[in-house]
Amino acid sequence: MNSASRRHGWWLAAAVLLPALAALPFFLPFHRQDFMIFLLLDVMLVVSYRLVTLSGEWSLIHMVLMGCGGYASALLSKRADLLVWLSIPLAALLTAAVALLLSFPLLRMRGFYFLIGSYAAGEAVRLAWKYFVYPFGGPKGLKLIPPLELQLPFLEQPLSFVEPIPFYLLLLVVTCVSLLLLYRLEHSRIGLTLHMVHWQPSLAEAVGVNSWRYRTLAFACGAFFAGLAGALFVHYLGSINPNQFAIGEMLYILVWVIIGGTRTFAGPVIGVVVLSVLNEIFRQYDEWRPAIYGLILLLSMRFLPDGLESLPGRLRGLWRRRVAAAQG
Amino acid sequence: MELVLQSIANALVQSGFFSLWAVGLVLIFGVMGIINFAHGEMVMVGAYTVWLLYAGQGLPFPLALLAAALIVCLLGLCMERFLFQPFRENPLGGLINSIGLLFILQVLAVQIGGLGLMKHVPPAFPGTLELPFEVRIPVQRAVALVVSLGLLAAVGWLLTWTRLGWALRAVSMDREAAALQGISVRRIGMFAMGLGAALAGTAGALMAPLVRVEPYMGHAVIITAFIVAIVGGIGSIRGAVLAAVLYAFFHTFVTTYYSGTLATMLGLFIMLLVLVIKPTGLMGSRLRE
Amino acid sequence: MNRAGGLRIGGDNYKVEFVSYDNEYLPDKALQGMKKLVGEHDVKFVMMLGGDTWPAVQPFATRRKLLTSTLLPSDLSPDAPYHIAPCEVHPIYNVTGVEWMAQNFPELKRAAICAQNDSLGLPSVATYLAAFEAAGIDVVDQNIFDPSTTDFAPVVTSMLASGPDIVCLDTCYADYVNLITEQLFHQGFKGKIISCTFDNYQDVIEKTSKEFVEGFIFQFPDFDDPALRQDFINFKRPKDFYEKFVERHPGQWSAVAWEYASIMDLWKAAAEQAASVEPLAVLEAMKQGGRAPHAFGDASWWGEELWGIDNALVGNWPVVTVRDGRARIEEFRSIPEWWSCYKDLLVKHMEAMGLMHYQQG
């Protein structure tokens, strides 16, 4: 009963939030619209990253997987002249395939070894993009990547998704669908099994769970959505280069996820939204930004180890104690 | 022939640095099970100390070196006390804290020294050693190599022959059993971190006149240290030194005979291969998660 | 510039406001920054470093008809008519150094070249290869290293093994030039060194010796150079600028230090001439007659054959050497003259490395 009313709450929140989000860019000056776009992409990244962390592994290759999606879609549409509407989902699938391939060496490791292994694999992939001028364009990367376009019957010119508002709306739909799928996945049997594989690996094996398979599934599914985000990103920007996916950017994902908290689905989203908004507000202290991030990270580890998601609960607890103290 | 010998000389100098970087990292991981992502930044702080004190204030180089070791050692102790000790139960916590610190240290370096061109640290020992077969080693590099070797030997002696070293090894093998033996795991943790940090600081100080001293110099350090630590078997000091020598020779020869880009890429592939085939590395025997 | 009265348009003086945005050299940040500069500050002219960040900005900037400048002409393309390279035409000017060296030291015949593997290093390699070929110099070794390299001893050993008379440092970053030169010194190189930049040469002299660095050829003068006092130089009071810069940022004088100032001069002159700050009017004034005042003398708009559009300002470029511990201009040489003789060679090498505009992307 509780879960049913909670579900209603979610639907209600979505019913209010979604139209608001869809309407938002129309009220923003054009130079703020991009902020929303990159924020949505980051949301996709952190939520797909969370799926990987569900199986208990902390990966450092997620950003590079996003790049895989970007490169794949760019190459498919540019060099193979594939329709962009096809190249994007295909790129996401290809990214999942790359992750599947990488999972053979990587998922033999766990914990620290996986962390470092994923980092090494990511750097190796990135160096390969730099080293092979054909097809990846070398250190300069690729440019003049065809944009998404849609020929609508009532418009003379095709609708171009290089324009922020159409792209934003498309991205909003894709993000919502992705989030919904990831949410369902987590709350399905598979999510529960991943939980099991993470926290009680021996028990899982003992009752017949092939944990390697589930870890691979999480890794590849996470890669799929990262690749999807990367592919969309690349067709919006029209260019891609290897430096965009360096370890520094990956560390930001880690920071968002950790500050937001990984216990619940909403945690990483809260993390990325709060920090990105703060980031915009403190834009003039740009040179201090990494240090501010670092400090927030240290403080939140110390005082809010379960992330921002735990803040409301904690405040409620504090309030209750206050009230109890006042009454007592 | 000259080319081979010169390359061997180059590789030897590199081995010294690589081992110094990696040994500190391995010590900290081996004893406390914490991956210190800010290890490269500790090297950077060492180098900046030398830049400020030796190049800036005119202090004699050996003094600046000592100061760098002490300052970074202090930094390490603070990290252990405030960032790692409270998170003993959660190995990821220590890692994340070290990432937070990494950002802060980099920004501080930018604020102190600015961006732009590398910080100028003139060599304390100018001149070149001219060996037979036209092999040449800059005196500064030779000194750095000798000091590195001396430090590594000292660490080896400490770990093998002293009671402190015995306690350190005991803690790294089994923390609970060591505690039952009456060893204070807390103190040993402080000691390992202090020693590892001092080694990193010394490495940075020794290198300061030889490399780019800039806020982000730690990046290259941490990659190399990871490769070396993994190939050597994380937690094994001897493995780390062996791997450092192998990797330095590999990297030097591939760079000399093929290209630098290829050397870096192959290095990563080798690390991956080792992780897949023998995750415990060349000399490591335990798996730690 | 503002202290000197600011911008004069139609008899009124206007102050020029400078707004900056750090794009962290990331394309998405650059796009956000560019939109912000336009949306929030309504800027009329954007000076960028260019390179990796440009492709992401290009569609927006072109649609908005924004006037933008770059230091890397490889950004130029027929699709971006309002994007100009009015100051530095990297790396084409490097040919002047090679040409000068070949004339003055005709006995040097073997060159080894090294560069970092990135969008600055590689086009430069193509240019040097063309210039060496034009001058009849053999390139005996090429070593392309990763930008994360910390120790240059192996790179230098590898180059010296081929027994070169000339070591070419390409467009290595200033810090790499510093460290590679130091290694060349220690490993006993006796020949000539040629490079695009040599920013912190005073530091290098301290690390090596005055004798060793003597005769180092590069392309960027110190602005207190007496040769810059000649009449055809359009950069106003270079010595004052240099001294003020060095006073404010000691030890930070670099190849690009003067370039934004020089671009601003050009823009100001054009804006005053057009009596407007609107991008299209300014651009038209700038390009009037196909010529414009470049810092190193009047120059012409050019580039069609390399980038598909004449948006690079090309004229004379100084060849600089270290003389008695100071960077001194040896001679100004004409880039267009070299081009008219050897353009086939340059196109050949650019094509071989996949760098021509029709190959890009």
Place this chain on the structure above:
Amino acid sequence: MATAAAPLLEVRGLCKRFGGLVALDRVSFQVREGEIRGLIGPNGAGKSTLFKNIAGFYRPGAGEILLAGRPISGRPPYEIAGLGVVRTFQETTLFQELSVMRNLEAGCHLHASSGLFRALLGLDRERLERQRQAAGRILDFVGLRERRAQLASELPLGSQRALALGIALLAKPRLLLLDEPFAGMNPAETAHMMELTRKVRRSGITIVLVEHNMKAVMGLCDFVTVLNFGRLLAEGTPESVRRDPAVLEAYLGSAAGGTERASC
């Protein structure tokens, strides 16, 4: 004929070494269908190692393990579990932060394929419902219905063990390996657990258990196998083993200690 009469579990000449240490030395024994078998021996005798070999957590050095005549040695644990050999753990292994019911649901996973798209599209509702029913039956079976909404961490030890047993049962074992199911329990809990174990056997599941609590072993098991220093020392009914002089000599001291510990 041989296959029809084949014992459910047969261990043939099993060896396992760790470096220089011989943990198991040519151990052979058979367990018939429907039996409760006790596996005893002093600490370090190799009982746990034997368990881990059977359940696939270790790869045997030599020898064979057969389940109903089919070799299973060397397969990964989840496959062996799929064939019907399920183990429990010495330290109680549960999802402490989940409710009893959720714990059981988590245990249902073996007999459902991991269809990604079914899960995403919600097409596995029927199957989930069936699993929920199965979990409900097990809930009654182990007697935890009143506690179904409690968190596992809040349960007393006896109920935690029962829950762990329930999770194992959901994997539909033919052979259940119980690793010290009575350790640390008080007499009332022990009695309850013994009754539960008999109930499991009545439902047609064969049981092998490792245990130090002699009272429980002697009261529960049909046959007992004794290991010492990795070797098979004796085998037989509880009474015959109790009287075996070799067992008395090698083992009785620590066994008596074990009994004492259990009774206080």
